[in-house]
Amino acid sequence: MEQENSISRIQNAITRNSQLFEQLADLYKIFADSSRVKILCALTQSEMCVSEISEFLSITQSAVSHQLRILKTSNLVKTRRAGKSIIYSLTDDHVRTIIDCGMDHIVE
Amino acid sequence: MEQENSISRIQNAITRNSQLFEQLADLYKIFADSSRVKILCALTQSEMCVSEISEFLSITQSAVSHQLRILKTSNLVKTRRAGKSIIYSLTDDHVRTIIDCGMDHIVE
DNA sequence: TGAACATATGAACAAATGCTCATATATGGA
DNA sequence: TCCATATATGAGCATTTGTTCATATGTTCA
Numbered sequence: 001m002e003q004e005n006s007i008s009r010i011q012n013a014i015t016r017n018s019q020l021f022e023q024l025a026d027l028y029k030i031f032a033d034s035s036r037v038k039i040l041c042a043l044t045q046s047e048m049c050v051s052e053i054s055e056f057l058s059i060t061q062s063a064v065s066h067q068l069r070i071l072k073t074s075n076l077v078k079t080r081r082a083g084k085s086i087i088y089s090l091t092d093d094h095v096r097t098i099i100d101c102g103m104d105h106i107v108e
Numbered sequence: 109m110e111q112e113n114s115i116s117r118i119q120n121a122i123t124r125n126s127q128l129f130e131q132l133a134d135l136y137k138i139f140a141d142s143s144r145v146k147i148l149c150a151l152t153q154s155e156m157c158v159s160e161i162s163e164f165l166s167i168t169q170s171a172v173s174h175q176l177r178i179l180k181t182s183n184l185v186k187t188r189r190a191g192k193s194i195i196y197s198l199t200d201d202h203v204r205t206i207i208d209c210g211m212d213h214i215v216e
Numbered sequence: 217t218g219a220a221c222a223t224a225t226g227a228a229c230a231a232a233t234g235c236t237c238a239t240a241t242a243t244g245g246a
Numbered sequence: 247t248c249c250a251t252a253t254a255t256g257a258g259c260a261t262t263t264g265t266t267c268a269t270a271t272g273t274t275c276a
Contacts (some may be wrong), residue, residue: 029255050252084250173225191222
């Protein structure tokens with residue numbers, strides 16, 4: 001039943017809406033970099049400010065900031081200010097789901 | 109409960125196995141191109157030979173072949189020969205699941 | 217065996233990407 | 247206001263990536 005919905009959804013997509021694939025590819029592009037995946041996984045555990053992420057993952061502050069910008073632009077993370085820091089957190093649970101999907105495939 | 113497993117799995121991954129993120133990112137890289145997503149979606153419907161895929165998606169035979177090579181190398185598709193044609197199909201249902209995950213996020 | 221069809225592949229090129237370095241912006245406290 | 251801390255951003259650069267074009271490999275059938 002759920003499978004059927006999936007297939008017909010994809011069929012419609014292929015025949016009628018080629019743009020959807022760009023969107024889909026663009027979404028996966030975000031997860032297609034190990035720095036960003038690490039950041040997203042880190043935020044899966046708890047919200048963190050930039051310097052915490054940087055330290056936790058051993059990635060340059062600048063690099064982290066650049067990647068966070070991408071993540072925020074694509075609405076996967078949201079921010080709030082706390083004093084001098086800016087705290088990043090996941091926008092919703094989709095990220096968790098998508099990472100889990102991929103993880104399931106890796107682990108086999 | 110399922111959420112808990114997810115989180116602890118990710119925590120272990122971050123602290124102990126940085127290589128896992130490369131694998132995860134590499135997996136998403138495969139989905140991060142619209143041609144490959146289209147091909148995978150097409151194969152979601154039914155197995156197809158190269159020229160069918162090429163025609164169905166309006167992508168050059170050469171381009172399709174190059175992408176199929178990537179998909180096969182990463183074990184997402186398998187092949188069998190039928191006369192002059194080589195027929196491609198999905199290796200398992202993980203592809204469906206992953207595409208569905210992404211689709212869910214797009215549709216919102 | 218030779219022609220026609222089907223697929224694979226290598227080289228070349230343009231576009232996209234992620235990092236670093238330097239610097240700008242913003243906040244809090246002395 | 248001045249300084250230290252925190253974050254963002256632009257330019258430059260090296261690497262990766264996807265396509266095209268030409269051609270090679272492989273299969274069927276006359």
